Amino acid sequence: MDWFTALLNNPGITRALPPAILETLQMVAISGVATILIGLPLGILLFTSRPGGLAPVPWLHAILSNIIVNITRSVPYAILMVALIPFTQFIVGTAIGPIAATVSLTIGTVPFFARLVEVALREVNSGKLDAAHVMGSTRMQIIRKVLLPESLPGIISGITTTLVMLVGYSAMAGLIGGGGLGRLAYNYGYQRFDTTVMVITIILMVVLVQVIQIIGDRIARAVDHR
Template sequence: MDFFDDLMTNPGITKALWPALLETLQMTGISTFFTILIGLPLGILLLNTAKGGLTPNKTLNGILSGVIVNITRSIPFAILMVSLIPFAAWLVGTSLGPIAASVSLTIGTIPFYARLVETALRDVSAGKIDAALVMGSTKMQVIRKVLVPEAMPGIIAATTTTIVTLIGYSAMAGLVGGGGLGRLAYNYGFQRYEPTIMIVTIVIMVLLVQFVQILGDRISRLVDHR
């Protein structure tokens, strides 16, 4: 009974929970948008500049894959997030808040998403690509009308996985001034040792992840015409 009474009277829930949830959604939304905007073309480039791609380029692929993607992915997100605080402050004018945190979230997630997109594109049958080239399609037409559409279920799945990852990362960002549910759980649940807030925060995070996963799986099945 005390648990439910606490739900109705605890200011961490009645006053701070809703703004924290909005900040988490804001961080995740901004980061998802820019991750897809940059990561999707990067994934396409990774595939097509590799050996056997439509436009093989060993030097460019080495820079994209070996330097940009692999090195960034090898840095733990917590370290990357802290190291990017000065850059975020320069870019958006502040090092605190969900918008500043979105900079680190985006930079940390783009290489991950690009690799997932590259993997999804590799699953497209080479026969379909060859058939399109034989019929006179340009390389750009092959990418737009064959490669990406055929890989769309995998790309949707990659996007779903990335959003789920961003939700988790956003909680970590809250510990260094990003706000959101992570900060709420730390300030109230950990520092003030209020288990009710910790439990509520965990439940909301789980529900967010479940919603995104279910929605992503459904969309992936809808666009899969194989």
């Protein structure tokens, strides 16, 4: 455990580590909530407006799917977060810090999560939708009482996958002033050639990902009544 001893003997790193962890958690939490609030309705709209959906609107589905979702997903996050710096400054007044980083994190992950929601909704048995329609349920009732409850395990898995991806994205955001473990690894590990900091950062991110995955898997199993 030479790296652990080196960490204890470096007061600068030990002081910087707790704030970096909190900043990473802050970025993941804020952007995660924003992604769910925006991506869930977008995913539902993608599903319902597609040809053969509950409320087919081909032109709307084409715009949402081919332009908004596919184009945004095709842009690498490293390029996206740099391109969004002026927009981030306009929204939050600054392009530096964990709060500013949540803007690009949210925009980068919403299309991904929306697509996962659409896939989860497609896995719902169409017979249940037909039965609800025959019983006189409205489209909104079918969405609320059939689609969302039946697809909940898949949506929870999608949330878990999105949060895991946000952990990795938050590290990249740290390279341009977003803060968190990414900035710590860059400032102390890369620029100062300190392998100890790199090892600590990797371990912490692996632990965070594992915790998110374990919690997400347990929630998905708990809500799965199939």
